[in-house]
Amino acid sequence: MEQTNINSVQADPDDEPIAYRSRVREYYLALGYEKPYQWAHYDDVPFTPLPRPLSQCKVALVTTAAPFKPEAGDQGPGAGYNGAAKFFSVYEFDANGSPDLRISHIAYDRQHTHAKDINTWLPLAQLQAARDEGFIGSLAERGYGLPTNRSQRATNEKDCPDLAARLKASDVDAVVLAPNCPVCHQSVSLAARYLEASGISTVVMGCAKDIVEYVGVPRFLFSDFPLGNAAGLPDNVESQRKTLHMALNLLESARIGRTTVQSPQRFATDSDWKNDFYNIARISDDRLKQLREEFDRQKRAAKKL
Numbered sequence: 001m002e003q004t005n006i007n008s009v010q011a012d013p014d015d016e017p018i019a020y021r022s023r024v025r026e027y028y029l030a031l032g033y034e035k036p037y038q039w040a041h042y043d044d045v046p047f048t049p050l051p052r053p054l055s056q057c058k059v060a061l062v063t064t065a066a067p068f069k070p071e072a073g074d075q076g077p078g079a080g081y082n083g084a085a086k087f088f089s090v091y092e093f094d095a096n097g098s099p100d101l102r103i104s105h106i107a108y109d110r111q112h113t114h115a116k117d118i119n120t121w122l123p124l125a126q127l128q129a130a131r132d133e134g135f136i137g138s139l140a141e142r143g144y145g146l147p148t149n150r151s152q153r154a155t156n157e158k159d160c161p162d163l164a165a166r167l168k169a170s171d172v173d174a175v176v177l178a179p180n181c182p183v184c185h186q187s188v189s190l191a192a193r194y195l196e197a198s199g200i201s202t203v204v205m206g207c208a209k210d211i212v213e214y215v216g217v218p219r220f221l222f223s224d225f226p227l228g229n230a231a232g233l234p235d236n237v238e239s240q241r242k243t244l245h246m247a248l249n250l251l252e253s254a255r256i257g258r259t260t261v262q263s264p265q266r267f268a269t270d271s272d273w274k275n276d277f278y279n280i281a282r283i284s285d286d287r288l289k290q291l292r293e294e295f296d297r298q299k300r301a302a303k304k305l
Contacts, residue, residue: 014271017209017224020182020278027278031292040152040186042216045195045257050174052137054252057173060140062163064148064184065089065101075104077115082273083298087218088147090162093126095143101162106148108228112273114128115228119240121180125204126244135248140170144192146177148184155187160194165198174251176244178230183283188213196257205230205247208246209260219254221247224262226273229240232265239265 050057068075072084085105093099100280103121119125124143131139144163167175175195177188185208192202196218203219206212206226212220223230223243232240242245243263250261267273276282283291 006030006169006197012271012288014274016274017222018274018277020185020208020211021214026280027166029296030280030283037150039211039253040190042193043217045218046193047218047257048196048199048201049255049276050201050251052173052241054136054174054184054248055134056137057251058138058140058171058293059127059136059174059176060167060170060172060180061095061122061124061127061143062146062177062188063101063143064146064179064181064187065103065107065118065122066105066145067093068102075102078110079104079115080110081107081294081298083107083300084304086148087145088149088156090147090159091144091145094143095139095141097142098129101145103180103228106184107278108180109226109277111276112226113228113269114234117234120231120234121178122228123176123178123240123244123247126231126240127176128246129241129275130248135245137173140167140172142166142170146187147186148181150183152186154191154283156194159187160191160269163191164195164198164200167195168198172200175205176201176247177204179206179208180228180230182211182227185211186215189217192219201251203247203251205243209262213258213260216258218259219250220260221250222260223265224266225265225267227277229267233267266271 027201041251066085066087075085095108127139130136179185180186185206189212195202205221207225207230232243
């Protein structure tokens with residue numbers, strides 16, 4: 001019997017998810033910070049099934065993007081890391097409108113993400129469309145911003161209870177969480193765990209597979225894109241629609257915790273872009289010194305807030 005050769009086309013050897021936890025560790029050690037960051041990690045994963053079909057569910061959006069602050073300097077596309085634009089408490093925005101949210105306050109992939117298309121990190125327009133099409137029952141009137149907090153204790157003890165109380169007050173059945181930077185992925189993963197334990201179904205849409213799975217979440221849609229593109233490819237409405245629909249389908253299809261689905265979409269024909277983010281092998285000593293000085297300056301700006 002003739003056999004089909006399923007290995008006839010070899011994949012790009014760099015075509016595997018970026019190991020963000022080790023990249024971040026090596027990057028900050030190279031900058032001169034001696035104590036590596038300890039990422040959150042759990043054995044158990046709480047899981048809450050959808051209480052009814054998705055077409056009858058009320059869905060809310062949680063983002064780590066920040067409201068635009070006119071007084072805080074450049075926060076537009078291509079802006080450098082801007083600590084003055086950070087926020088430190090859960091906030092709400094009108095989910096029926098077009099809020100002005102930015103991502104200059106976090107470490108997304110600035111080399112490969114132009115940040116001109118808000119729909120790559122905020123799937124609000126697609127959620128509105130899903131509501132209008134009857135794909136979901138309704139969209140919560142308010143969306144929610146979750147702080148990007150390196151303090152896991154602050155996230156677990158302050159931000160997560162605050163977020164859960166707001167969502168319960170809105171009678172939400174399910175939540176879509178869209179992170180951006182490495183720490184964002186940890187923050188929304190902690191929030192997803194807290195919400196599931198509180199009886200609210202969740203799905204994380206993200207690009208940092210190793211961080212989300214290391215924390216441990218019920219449902220995760222992984223898009224192998226540069227950080228800042230959790231909601232789909234830039235300037236590509238069809239990609240954004242497919243990405244959200246895969247996440248929403250996962251809300252219904254998952255039966256146990258730690259269910260990950262990988263989007264089949266590709267960011268580029270080759271995977272060399274994955275060798276850039278926080279890769280000290282591609283950063284000169286002089287540039288590392290500049291980055292250390294800039295990081296310290298931004299930390300001082302954030303502390304003033």
